[in-house]
Amino acid sequence: MPRRPRFQLLAVLLVTAIQLPVVLWLCWHTRTPLPVLGAVLVSVPYLRQLQSPWHSTSPARSTYLALGWWSACLVFDLLMVPAELAVRVGAPWGLAWGLAGVLSLGLGADAVLGRPRLRKRVVRVDGLPAELDGYRIGQISDVHCGPYVSEERVSSWVSRLNALEVDLVAVTGDLITHGSSHVEPVARALGGLRAKDGAFACMGNHDYFTDGEHLVRALERQGLTVLRNRGVVVERGGARLYVAGVDDTWTSRHDLARALAGRPPGAPTVLLAHDPELFPQAQARSVELTLSGHTHGGQLAVPGVRRLSLARFITRWTAGLYRHGRSWLYVNRGVGTTGPPARLGAPAELAVITLRRA
Structure with a gap:
């Protein structure tokens, strides 16, 4: 397999693994497949232009959107277990998961837009x-x-x-x-x-x-x-x-x-x-x-x-x-x-x- 397609395949597998828990969670709670469509629309433009681990020809807006979303997904992945445990010990469902979502989106945005x-x-x-x-x-x-x-x-x-x-x-x-x-x-x-x-x-x-x-x-x-x-x-x-x-x-x-x-x-x-x-x-x-x-x-x-x-x-x-x-x-x-x-x-x-x- 040529080098670039192999790298792109690895990149697709990695970002799919990062997004999958969040997308499945959203699909379950919204009872729609729309989160899958949203993840694809955010991710594909950047992944198609990815040349190497260090370079992409994707426009800046697509790059920051994809990386911010993936960063937020990674944080949410890490917060899913604490949020579920909090609900099980009596915390309000909306508070626990809402806090996890806000933290994930905030940290995801800061990952790509934060000033020094x-x-x-x-x-x-x-x-x-x-x-x-x-x-x-x-x-x-x-x-x-x-x-x-x-x-x-x-x-x-x-x-x-x-x-x-x-x-x-x-x-x-x-x-x-x-x-x-x-x-x-x-x-x-x-x-x-x-x-x-x-x-x-x-x-x-x-x-x-x-x-x-x-x-x-x-x-x-x-x-x-x-x-x-x-x-x-x-x-x-x-x-x-x-x-x-x-x-x-x-x-x-x-x-x-x-x-x-x-x-x-x-x-x-x-x-x-x-x-x-x-x-x-x-x-x-x-x-x-x-x-x-x-x-x-x-x-x-x-x-x-x-x-x-x-x-x-x-x-x-x-x-x-x-x-x-x-x-x-x-x-x-x-x-x-x-x-x-x-x-x-x-x-x-x-x-x-x-x-x-x-």
């Missing part, structure tokens, strides 16, 4: 100079500018970060989905970032799904500093902060030792590393804070339980803040998506990390 959350975290650094106490770093990651993320959408995220008036902005990789068509648009949008000490970027694996050198040149023309196995010293009132970045791990371009070679003695270090798997190496070299992305928080996860997500298949550092000894890691869930533009239980985010003296 703003995450604020405090990192306490041993030996942080007083002049850097309260230093604020804005982070945007995994933009994935492409078919589902336009230049205008990236610019809206940039405007939100700019409004926070942070001291420094870190852009931690995967700025495009693939190909060269979105290199200049994402560079223009990210070129609008404003911070007291500037905007710094590192490269991710998707950034080499095109000519990486072209992307670097485009970003630097727009005023970003791209850190590829190097670092710079940022000064504030006589105190020094070393900001370093490593290149992509998937193509073995990373060189952490080289990135840290220019670190002044005693200067606290912020490392931009798209792949959080570099955190143990950063910790071994006494890097105070590593900022990463890459995982998207799994895109599909149990809300509030970061260990239960698809990201666990690729790393133990799935999302959020981690600490080992005096070293910290923050894994940003990112603002874009890989593949289908849906996030269930792993909402998109922008982050602000505030440095404080330990």
Whole structure:
């Protein structure tokens, strides 16, 4: 069987399994086959245009409608047993099932239409100079500018970060989905970032799904500093902060030792590393804070339980803040998506990390 038809067949089987409990439940309670027709009308336009797990030529409206509906069905599948148990112990039927339906539709809509959350975290650094106490770093990651993320959408995220008036902005990789068509648009949008000490970027694996050198040149023309196995010293009132970045791990371009070679003695270090798997190496070299992305928080996860997500298949550092000894890691869930533009239980985010003296 050719590759694409095989993939499409698997996709049909998967979404049928997700929708089947909900559709059967609706058919039973409405005493009509209309829910089956509705599910087919929502699903078929997207499935017919599905090229691969990462790409569909379906119009945006059909894409978001299908993915939102499937997300709602998945949530309802998980809530059917609790709702039935609630009815059996005396809860009103309408209340239990109505609540399950409202939650499912709300989470399904949020999965495809939700705007990035703003995450604020405090990192306490041993030996942080007083002049850097309260230093604020804005982070945007995994933009994935492409078919589902336009230049205008990236610019809206940039405007939100700019409004926070942070001291420094870190852009931690995967700025495009693939190909060269979105290199200049994402560079223009990210070129609008404003911070007291500037905007710094590192490269991710998707950034080499095109000519990486072209992307670097485009970003630097727009005023970003791209850190590829190097670092710079940022000064504030006589105190020094070393900001370093490593290149992509998937193509073995990373060189952490080289990135840290220019670190002044005693200067606290912020490392931009798209792949959080570099955190143990950063910790071994006494890097105070590593900022990463890459995982998207799994895109599909149990809300509030970061260990239960698809990201666990690729790393133990799935999302959020981690600490080992005096070293910290923050894994940003990112603002874009890989593949289908849906996030269930792993909402998109922008982050602000505030440095404080330990």
